[in-house]
């Protein structure tokens with residue numbers, strides 16, 4: 001048999017016209033849309049862009065000193081509401097008419113009324129602000145205040161420092177576990193939260209104002225909580241930390257009534 005005897009009609013059927021049209025149009029339409037978007041995004045024009053999501057780029061806020069049709073006096077900037085009190089400043093003697101001008105209450109240390117700088121005790125590197133011992137006059141320390149401090153402490157400090165202040169809260173436990181399991185691939189270290197019952201945080205070493213300042217601004221690797229916790233709440237935490245510290249001393253426990261038989265009445 002010769003090669004020419006074999007029927008070699010191997011041509012495959014051409015695709016139907018309908019399929020060809022759909023494919024051509026299907027490729028053409030997105031290409032047109034894509035080119036139109038590309039063109040619109042790259043063309044220079046004095047006209048503002050189309051804004052599909054109408055967010056605050058197109059805010060109608062009134063600019064400084066602008067007029068406004070909203071108010072009958074036509075002014076955009078509104079005068080102070082009656083009774084507005086300005087924030088205190090520290091270049092003049094404390095003015096009780098000013099908001100937050102009581103430095104002991106709002107900062108926890110003494111500020112020089114002339115310079116506005118903290119008054120420092122000690123020399124050079126080791127100088128610290130003159131921190132308040134005791135509590136400012138805006139709070140009164142009683143059982144309710146302490147209970148409030150406990151609640152605030154357990155909300156804001158317990159996750160790291162633990163309920164007992166020893167520095168072994170759930171966040172610390174979890175971080176320690178992760179470091180144990182994964183090593184330290186990113187090279188960042190976990191700094192253990194301080195043990196708040198340590199002697200160096202006792203009242204004589206670390207005055208209440210210092211504690212308040214640490215809660216407000218943080219210290220070392222600990223972030224500040226001034227923006228999350230109110231001023232009085234921070235002082236309540238200070239009071240509660242003192243209670244924890246007192247409770248951690250064995251001599252303090254001796255003075256606390258016990259109920260060993262559990263009948264709800266103190267034994268002595």
Ligand code: HEC
Pocket residue numbers: 153156157158159160161171191192193194196201211214215219220221222223225237241
């Ligand atoms: C997210 C974890 C975390 C929370 C929440 C936290 N701390 Fe800390 N705290 C730390 C760490 C970590 C340190 C140690 C910082 C260092 O040594 O760099 C520390 C240190 C401290 C110190 C010692 C500061 C010093 O001068 O050495 C005090 C006091 C303290 N914390 C009090 C508090 C109180 C009160 C709260 C609650 C308002 C609180 N912390 C909430 C993690 C935390």
